[in-house]
Amino acid sequence: MSVMGCAGWKLFWLIFLVSTFSHYGAVRVTVRESSVEVIQGESAPLPCSFFTLMPLFRLSIIWTLTPLSDPDSPTQVIVYDHGQVIESPSFMGRVGFVGMPWSADIFLNDTRVSDAGVYRCVVSNPPETGDPGIGELSLTVLAPPSLPMCLWEGDTDTGGNVKLSCVVLEGFPAPQLIWEKVEPDQIILPVNMDGGMMGSVQISNVSAEASGLYRCSVSNPLGTQHCYINLSVYSPPNNTPGTLQGVLLSLSMALLQLALVMLGMWLHRSARETKWRDSHEEDECHNEIKYTPSLIKRSFV
Template sequence: MGCVGWKLFWLLCLLSTFLQYGAVRVTVRESAVEVVRGDSATLTCSFFSLMPLFRLSIIWTLTPISHHESPIQVIVYAHGQVIESPSFIGRVGFVGMPWNADIILNETRISDAGVYRCVVNNPPETGDHGIGELSLTVLAPPSLPVCLWEWDTDAAGNVRLSCAVVDGFPTPQMIWEKLEPDQITLPVNTDGGMIGSVQIANVSAQTSGLYRCSVSNPLGTQHCYVNLSVYSPADNSPGILQGVMLSLTMALLLLALMVLALWLHRSAQESKWRNSNEDECYNEIKYTPSLIKRSFV
């Protein structure tokens, strides 16, 4: 057997061994992918197999960031059919099938972030399935924050200004500022990363003003505002007392005038009534004798 014959013999042996014990080889070109929420992302998964692709199967799964122990199915290719998970229907699809297992994810959401796995199997090749893994990060600008205030704003009281944002990635940074009458940056306490509050003790009239909460990350900035008004008693207490006394005096004077007017009106009515009664009595005495005389004639 010549040199060429020996080479062919060893090549056939190696090929036979690979076919007997080999497995599908999977390659992921990008181990980490970033996308802005609402945009499309391509998740790559290339594979190599020496066997025909008649029984090829591909499964993509997602392990969300918030549920590391609960992977969910994204899309499956098996027996020539494609099956999409309900939460991904209309948003996910294969690219270049059956020559690779790449998928495209459209209209990305915050919930799409996590670790994706591509599992490829092509019987009758034996051995473990080919597996590729990559992470997807979905970036989002901050949502519009909501500003609230709590507690009384009476003098010498306390007030708490809070600012809450629903989503945004990376986690938004929060800044509280007093804009009017003077611009001052206030220390912020963060509760869980998505709520920032400011505690103001012993508020007074000087605490009044326009306050702004700013939430920002590399994709944008949003604001909300609180207009805080604090009222305290004036310092010129004697002036206030004089005003109250003057108002009370005027009210008493008007009341006295009203009583006098009513008394005069009633007196006039009583005088008129007495005069009317006297006239009736006088007429009765005047005409009675005449009637008596006529009765005797």
């Protein structure tokens, strides 16, 4: 009876295990954490446990990543197949299994912002039938803002329009962007967000007062970065038309005075020549009159 009872219990447990196995599929996968958060550069553990009734001779584990930046393009991270480990080139040297072959957990070192996304753990163990076991978790990589880049475009002559732009390539959570004039006066400027992580300031009808040092600040809970633009607005000299008119008037007066001097000199010279000519003609006439009577007198003798 006791032997039959023991055999009965074994049969019961076998039926129970088969029933459970049939209910849950060939391989059961459990992800202990649905999301993992890590700071850029640190190591991230990605847990994935599995249960199987078969030996692990043909165990296969595939980890994939669906990045947040491109949800339609999942990529392979690491594979365990028939005792061999294959790392994806983009994760080479940064990813590895923990506790193989009894666990599908992996670690990811030197995390980057591009590592963020949804990770999927797919486990199969032939000759078990049924669909592979699948588990998913999300990885969030926090990062301080990268150094922003400040740019400007437009006309810096008085009356022109100038646009100041600031671009930051990385940072999570998305950095807050602020534009301000810091010298000679400190003024907070309204920012137009141009999509992504880019913000600009439009300065219309610029004047000399717009000249100065401008700063763009990008910040999130992990840090703050700055970039600067030194804006110089060109202003022409004051009263340029009046100055030009004054120069032209002075030049005209100088030419008029020169003409008057030359005219005076010409008149003076003409007068002297006329006076000399008249005097010479008078002397010639006088000599001619004195000489004539002598001739007449001689003619009578």
